[in-house]
Amino acid sequence: MSGVNLGGGKAVIIGDPKTDKNDELLAAYGRFVESLGGRYITAADVGTRAEDLDVVGRHTAHAVGRTVAAGGSGDSSPLTALGVFQAMRAGxxxxxxxxxxxxxxxxxxxxxxxxxxxxxxLVADGAEVIVSDVNPAAIARVVDEFPAQVTDNVVASSADVYAPCALGGTLTSTTAAHLDARLVCGAANNQLAQPEVEGLLGKRGIVWVPDYVANAGGLIQVAGEVDGSAADVVRERVESIFDRTAEIFDVSDTLGVTPGAAANRIAERRIDTA
Ligand SMILES: NC(=O)c1ccc[n+]([C@@H]2O[C@H](COP(=O)([O-])OP(=O)(O)OC[C@H]3O[C@@H](n4cnc5c(N)ncnc54)[C@H](O)[C@@H]3O)[C@@H](O)[C@H]2O)c1
Structure with a gap:
């Protein structure tokens, strides 16, 4: 779906990044990734930053999303956010x-x-934002810089759009039954607690942008790092998430299936013809 020839898998280091993350742990992880001989390429995600990938990258040739100073393409989050924003515009x-x-x-x-x-x-585009985080410092940083309203429960708020950007599994049969938003589009991976939840959202007229479509910007960036693509080319690919999302809605309308089912069909077609 993201137009890059890489498949998806994630590695997980179990631990609290605030207390358990250290150079020794990251080095051990780097050595493990190296032992896979390039069949797996690692990047940053929840709880890890480009600087952590620099440490990992000292122990494996298969770490992307390192800092620019260390020869990487830098933090992938700005382009992930840009992709989510483009998907949200299409939504x-x-x-x-x-x-x-x-x-x-x-x-x-x-x-x-x-x-x-x-x-x-979003603020630059003229949207109002309602925000939540379990970390008060993360809220303080946003509230200092932007005119944001704070809540402890975005799902229960009156927002027009729900953007899950924390952890997955927040779309359950309960939240689908109570959500006021007309559109769901965010960065979190695995947003649906069960696949059937998308149908429940659809029955209430709520449009869900499949997570793996909306959040592909970071993947597109680090894939560009692997194949040596220029930064402006990578940015254009991320911006095309708008068109891809619009295509999914077209296929969804034509076939009378949910956007998630439409995205899966497009992805399966690409795999079949590879
Ligand atoms: N960083 C990327 O390039 C990228 C790419 C694709 C997908 N994603 C996904 O996007 C999501 C966010 O990633 P990130 O890199 O910004 O992670 P991050 O670790 O930088 O931020 C996650 C934030 O969510 C907060 N949080 C945790 N539980 C919460 C809850 N219940 N309610 C509200 N806030 C909560 C944390 O305090 C933290 O501030 C993740 O699901 C990640 O897998 C990230």
Whole structure:
């Protein structure tokens, strides 16, 4: 779906990044990735930053998203946020007939690397933002810089758009039954607690942008790092997430299936013809 010839898998280091993360642990992880001989390429995600990938990258040739100083393409979160924003614009076109979030209220859950950057793009576009995070410092940083309203529960807020940018599994049969938003589009991976939840959202007229489509910007960036693509080419690829999302809605309408099912069909077609 993201137009890059890499498949998806994630590695998980179990531990609290605030207390358990150290150079020794990251080095051990780097040696493990190296032992896979390039079959797996690692990058940053929740709880890790480009600087951590620099440490990992001293122990493996297969770490991307390192800092520019260390020869990498830098933090992938700004381009992940840009991709989410483009997907959200395409969603807004489907729901409200306008490719802007100006005048809408967007609830951003999670103000980490991606959520913070997404708030920046939304405010610049003229959207109002309602934000939440379990980390008070993350909230303070956003509230200091942007006119954001704070809540402890974005799902229960009156936002027009729900942008899950923390952890996955927040779309459950319960949240789908109570959500006020007309559009769901965010960076979090695995947003649906069960696949059936998308159908429940659809029955209530809520449009869901498949997570793996909306959040592909970081993947596109680090894939560009692997194949040596120029930064402006990578940015264009990320911006094309708008077109890809619009295509998914077209296929969804034509086939009478959910956007998630439409995205899966497009992805399966690409795999079949590879
Ligand atoms: N960073 C990327 O390039 C990238 C790419 C694709 C997908 N994603 C996904 O996007 C999401 C955010 O990634 P990130 O890199 O910004 O992570 P991050 O670790 O920088 O930030 C996550 C934020 O979510 C907050 N949080 C955790 N639980 C919460 C809750 N219940 N309610 C509200 N806030 C909560 C944390 O305090 C933190 O501030 C993750 O699901 C990640 O897998 C990230």
């Amino acid at each position: 807004a076109q489907t729901v409200w007939g306008q490719t802007t979030l100006a005048g809408r209220t967007v609830g951003v859950e999670g103000l980490g690397k991606v959520g913070y950057e997404l708030v920046k793009l």
